Amino acid sequence: MWDYPRPPRLERPARTVEVRSGTLVVARSSHPYRVSETASPPVYYLPLEDIAAGSLVEAAQESFCEWKGLAQYWDVVTAVGRIAHAGWSYPDPDEGFEALKDAVAFYPGKLDCYVDGEVVRAQPGDFYGGWITDEIRGPFKGEHGTEDW
Numbered sequence: 001m002w003d004y005p006r007p008p009r010l011e012r013p014a015r016t017v018e019v020r021s022g023t024l025v026v027a028r029s030s031h032p033y034r035v036s037e038t039a040s041p042p043v044y045y046l047p048l049e050d051i052a053a054g055s056l057v058e059a060a061q062e063s064f065c066e067w068k069g070l071a072q073y074w075d076v077v078t079a080v081g082r083i084a085h086a087g088w089s090y091p092d093p094d095e096g097f098e099a100l101k102d103a104v105a106f107y108p109g110k111l112d113c114y115v116d117g118e119v120v121r122a123q124p125g126d127f128y129g130g131w132i133t134d135e136i137r138g139p140f141k142g143e144h145g146t147e148d149w
Contacts, residue, residue, distance in 0.1 A: 006037065006038045007037075007067045007096070008035045008036060008037035008038075008067055008068075009035070009036045009037075010033060010034075010035055010096070010097055010099060010100070011033070011034045011035075011036070012031065012032075012033060012034070012099075013032070013034050014030075015030075015032060015034070015044075015115055015116055016028070016029070016030050016114075016115075016116055016117075017029050017032040017044045017046060017113070017114065017115055018113070018114040019046065019106045019111050019112070019113050019114075020111065020112040020113075020114075021076060021078045021080070021083065021111055021112065022078075022080070022112070024052075024078050024079070025052065026051065026052055026055050026076055026078075026106070026111060027046045027050050027051040027052065027055075027104070027106070028046075028050060029046040029047060029050035031047065031050075032044045032045060032046050032047075032050075032103075033045040033046075033047075033099060033100060033103055035068075035097075035100075035105075037067075039140065040123065040128060040130045040140060041123050041130030041131055041132045041133075041136045041138075041140055042130065042131055042136070043105050043129050043130055043131060044105065044106075044113075044115070044131055045089075045100050045103035045104060045105045046103060046104055046105075046106070047102060047103050048102045048103065048104065049102075051104060054077065055076055055077055055078070056074045056075070056076065056077070056087065056104065057074065057075045057076075057077050057082070058072065058073075058074060058075075059072075059073040059074055059075045059084065059085050061073040061085055063088070065090075067094065067096070067097065068090045068093050068094055068097045068100065069090055069092060069093050069094040069097070070090070070091075070092065071088045071089065071090055072088065072089050072090070072091050073085045073087070073088045074086065074087040074088065074089065074104060076106075076110075076111065083110050083111065085107075085110075086106055086107055086110040086111055087104045087105060087106040087107065088104070088105055088129070089103060089104045089105070105129055106129075107122065107129045108120040108121065108122040108123075108129070108131055108132075109122035109123075113131060115131065115133050118133050118134065120132060120133060121133075123140055124140065128140075
């Protein structure tokens with residue numbers, strides 16, 4: 001994880017990624033995007049065509065990434081209710097990240113996320129959305145003692 005580049009690296013790994021809310025499959029993709037950045041676990045972005053129709057509602061929140069640009073947030077809607085700010089995307093990404101234009105990342109702390117069937121652990125902290133699997137080693141931004149990174 002510490003050998004991840006700055007600026008981040010955008011890849012198209014041969015992985016199967018799934019996002020669920022309980023038993024409901026919100027998204028499933030065999031061709032996700034993966035963004036790897038120094039000091040953070042990777043984040044997976046799923047193409048819009050792999051996200052269940054009607055499961056996303058635009059949220060009134062934005063943030064800015066120095067590499068990818070202005071982020072738009074999404075609520076996930078299920079039959080049980082709405083999960084606020086459960087995902088984000090870059091509708092007009094900066095140069096080098098254009099492939100993310102029609103893809104959404106999800107917070108594994110708000111939804112059940114899987115990479116090749118492995119349960120993902122959420123990156124610590126409310127802001128970060130990294131996906132921790134057994135192959136990823138920390139420490140990570142967001143953990144206690146990393147406030148000044």
